[in-house]
Amino acid sequence: MGKGLRAAVIGLGLATMAAAPDARAQGLDAGTGLGVPETVQRPAPRRTRARPPQPDGQGFAGADSAAGAADTLGQTATPPTLAAGTFDLGNGLSLIANYTGQAAANPIGGIRQGGAYAGQVFFGIDADLNRLAGIAGGAVHVAVTNRHGNSLSERYIGNNTSVQEIFGGGQTTRLTLLSYEQKLFDDRLIVEFGRLVANIAFLNSPIYCNFQSNSACGNPTFVFKTSNFTFWPVSSWGAHAKAWLTDRVFFHAGVYEVNPRHQQPGDNGLDFSTRGATGAILPFELGYSTTFANDPLPRNYGIGGWYDASDYADPVRDVTGQRSVLTSLAPATRFGRSGVYARFDQMVWRPDPAGIQGLTLFGVAMAGTSGRLVEDYFLEIGALQTGTFAGRPFDTLGFVINTQKFSPLALSNIVLAQNSLGIDRTIPRQQIMMELNYGIQVAPSVRLTPNLQYIINPDQTRFPFYRKNIPDAFVIGAKLSVDLFTLAGLARGPGQ
Numbered sequence: 318m319g320k321g322l323r324a325a326v327i328g329l330g331l332a333t334m335a336a337a338p339d340a341r342a343q344g345l346d347a348g349t350g351l352g353v354p355e356t357v358q359r360p361a362p363r364r365t366r367a368r369p370p371q372p373d374g375q376g377f378a379g380a381d382s383a384a385g386a387a388d389t390l391g392q393t394a395t396p397p398t399l400a401a402g403t404f405d406l407g408n409g410l411s412l413i414a415n416y417t418g419q420a421a422a423n424p425i426g427g428i429r430q431g432g433a434y435a436g437q438v439f440f441g442i443d444a445d446l447n448r449l450a451g452i453a454g455g456a457v458h459v460a461v462t463n464r465h466g467n468s469l470s471e472r473y474i475g476n477n478t479s480v481q482e483i484f485g486g487g488q489t490t491r492l493t494l495l496s497y498e499q500k501l502f503d504d505r506l507i508v509e510f511g512r513l514v515a516n517i518a519f520l521n522s523p524i525y526c527n528f529q530s531n532s533a534c535g536n537p538t539f540v541f542k543t544s545n546f547t548f549w550p551v552s553s554w555g556a557h558a559k560a561w562l563t564d565r566v567f568f569h570a571g572v573y574e575v576n577p578r579h580q581q582p583g584d585n586g587l588d589f590s591t592r593g594a595t596g597a598i599l600p601f602e603l604g605y606s607t608t609f610a611n612d613p614l615p616r617n618y619g620i621g622g623w624y625d626a627s628d629y630a631d632p633v634r635d636v637t638g639q640r641s642v643l644t645s646l647a648p649a650t651r652f653g654r655s656g657v658y659a660r661f662d663q664m665v666w667r668p669d670p671a672g673i674q675g676l677t678l679f680g681v682a683m684a685g686t687s688g689r690l691v692e693d694y695f696l697e698i699g700a701l702q703t704g705t706f707a708g709r710p711f712d713t714l715g716f717v718i719n720t721q722k723f724s725p726l727a728l729s730n731i732v733l734a735q736n737s738l739g740i741d742r743t744i745p746r747q748q749i750m751m752e753l754n755y756g757i758q759v760a761p762s763v764r765l766t767p768n769l770q771y772i773i774n775p776d777q778t779r780f781p782f783y784r785k786n787i788p789d790a791f792v793i794g795a796k797l798s799v800d801l802f803t804l805a806g807l808a809r810g811p812g813q
Contacts, residue, residue, distance in 0.1 A: 381507065383441025383460040383494055384413040386517045390535045390549055391482070391526020392417045392439050394764035394798040395810060396703055396711050398523075398609075398673040402762065402800030402808040409448030413441045413808075414801040419481040419529055419794065426790030427474035427775065428783070435466030435484035437550075441494070454500035458509075462550040463490040474790045475783065476775035478538050478721070478750060479531040481794070486551045492586035493550035510556035512586065515547040515573045516540075518557050519600040522617065524662050524679050524701055527715045529768050529796045532697075532750040537658075539683040539695030539721065544625040544654050545575040545598050552586055553579055553594075564611065570601040575627035596627025596652070609673065614664040622657035625688070629654060632691050632726050642730045642781055643737060654688025674704025681719075691727040691778065696720050705755075711811040713756035713766075721748045727778055734781035745774035745786060754796075761810025762803035766796040 384401045387393050393401040393415050404412040417439070422432035439462050446455035468484040470476050479485065496511030509518075516536045526534040540546045547553055557571030578584070578593035602621030609615055630648040635641035641648050660681040667675035683695040699717030704710045723746055731744050754768035770792035777783050802808035 381498060381509070382443045382456070383458045384411065384443060386458075386460060386494060386549070387413055387415060387439050387441060389517055389521050389523050389526070391523070391528075391796075392437065392798065394758075394762055394800045394803070396673075396713060396756070396758070396764075397527065398703060399711075399811055402803035402810050403443075404802040404807045409445035411443045411445075412802065413439070413443075415439050416797075416799045416801065417483050418797040419483045421469040421480050421529070421770075421792055421794040423469060423473055423790045423792050426772070426788040427476075428780070428787060429473055431469065431473040433467040433469040433472055433481065435464070435468060435481045435488075437465075437483050438463040454504070456498040458494055458496045458498065460492075460494035460550075461490070462493045464488045464550065469792065474772065474775055474792075475777060475780050475787050476748065476772060476790075477542075477778050478748070478776070480529065480770050480772075480792050482526065482529055482531040482534040485531075486548060487580065487582050487584055489583055489585065491550055491552075491584060493552050495552070505561045506558065508556070508558045511554075512552040512589070513547075513555035513557070513573060514549045514552050515555065515557075515571060515598060515600055516549055518571060519569065519602060519621070519623075520546075520658065520660070522660075522662055522679065524677060524699075527701055527713055527756060527766070528699075528717050528752050528754060529766065529794050530717070530750055530752045530770055532719050532721075533699065533717045533752070537660075537681045537683055537695055537697055537719070539692055540623065540656065540658075542692050542721075543656055543685050543688070543690045544623055545596075545627045545629060546600070546623065546625075547573045547575065547598060550586075551579050551584070554589075554591065557600075565605055565607055567604050567606065568602070569604065569621075571599070573598050573600075575625075596625070599624045599626060613670060614667060614675075616661070616663040618661045618663075620657075620659045622686070623655060625654040626652075628652055629688070632689055632724075633730060640730075640733055642734050651689055654690065655686045656683060657686055658683040672704070672710070674710055676700065676702045685724075689726060690724050693722045693724045695722070709758070711758040714754075715756070716751070716753050718749065718751040721750075721776070722746060723748070723776065723778070731777060731781045735784075738782065738784060740784060742786070745776075747774060748776045749773040758811055761813050762800045764798040766798075768794045768796065770794060 384403050388401045395401050418436040420434045442459040444457040446452040465488050470479045496509050498509040500507050520536045528534045532538045553574040553576050555573035559569040561567045575596050576594045600623040602619045604619035606617045607615050628650050631651050634649045635644050635646035662679035664677045681697040697719035702714040705712045728744050750772050752770045754766050756766040772790040775787040803810040
């Protein structure tokens with residue numbers, strides 16, 4: 318596709334994002350009669366000393382329950398500013414169950430044209446040990462997932478970043494979460510340990526998974542390309558602690574076992590041994606976070622990074638020191654990588670002070686700081702409008718665009734492979750991915766998000782011998798989310 322058309326596509330996307338506030342201003346109906354969530358209606362509590370924001374609305378950083386994990390990863394039918402459809406059994410026990418399906422097809426571009434579907438069944442249990450056993454601040458969280466289906470990127474587009482976030486981590490049933498959480502010092506310190514994943518606690522936001530593209534949901538993809546950051550649904554031993562320094566400022570740090578054995582097909586998450594572990598990933602963040610309870614325009618700002626104290630495969634050299642792309646020998650083993658990031662999300666427009674509707678902007682910047690990396694940096698910017706047309710207070714309109722800059726190491730593999738075929742051509746240095754979508758709250762239990770995605774310069778790091786640049790890809794997708802307990806009338810959803 319020509320440079321002029323590419324520029325036009327990017328310009329159209331950015332113009333759509335910039336125009337969102339005006340378009341929504343005329344469509345929001347504060348008097349729909351659907352009601353406002355209790356977490357928005359109640360005023361901020363009077364406090365004798367600072368306490369952290371509670372997970373009852375936009376702005377809570379990190380998931381602190383099985384239900385919160387599902388919401389953070391966009392696996393419920395509920396907008397991110399509302400509580401998920403949880404079935405309260407009483408006595409401190411609650412359940413959540415949902416289904417997420419993602420369909421995608423590329424009528425234009427990629428290696429060839431086709432379609433693919435991937436899905437996940439999620440079941441979670443949260444136990445409040447204060448109510449169950451009198452252990453103040455204690456809780457147990459359990460989650461089981463089943464993933465199934467295929468990846469459009471893997472089968473048809475050829476790039477290394479999926480357009481279906483729900484695909485990956487082994488298409489199987491597994492124990493994804495089994496943890497103990499303890500809140501201390503009037504909830505100013507929160508500690509969790511057990512079988513965990515790093516990406517539901519760090520570098521995450523409920524905003525990200527309003528999108529289907531894996532470049533944004535559930536985390537900015539750069540961290541997975543340049544470290545062994547552990548990801549949902551592949552759990553391992555881990556622990557993290559968040560200390561609230563004030564009612565808005567926190568420091569968060571964690572350590573998670575890196576074990577490639579758990580990522581193998583067929584792993585069910587029940588092997589609790591550390592056999593096969595190669596080290597640990599250590600993320601950290603200093604952040605500022607507010608909610609509707611203490612800020613009319615909730616916001617999250619964070620700076621942080623990670624140190625990957627584990628083995629990884631050299632992207633270029635094999636065990637003999639030669640170019641592995643030509644020898645096909647096992648890559649050499651290296652140890653230790655690191656990276657840094659800055660991120661934000663900020664509500665900038667809220668027409669009704671008693672409602673959750675409004676426009677939120679968000680962005681991420683990430684870069685590697687050590688190790689032999691396949692990407693140099695990642696940049697992302699996006700917008701999400703909650704509440705669109707009159708009578709549609711829970712619908713959303715979202716746009717995100719990001720770029721991944723490939724490192725000279727990654728590009729050298731492709732150049733060498735092409736030269737071995739007698740081909741001398743320019744290899745694109747950046748992959749740009751974007752998505753425009755509309756989230757439809759079909760019913761309190763059902764949410765459908767049709768989306769359009771466009772990929773400029775799909776990377777061919779997985780196919781270095783492909784004889785030409787992979788054509789820009791246009792993707793038509795749809796994400797379906799169903800809260801099963803809400804569907805059965807056992808839990809509440811938006812507007813109920």
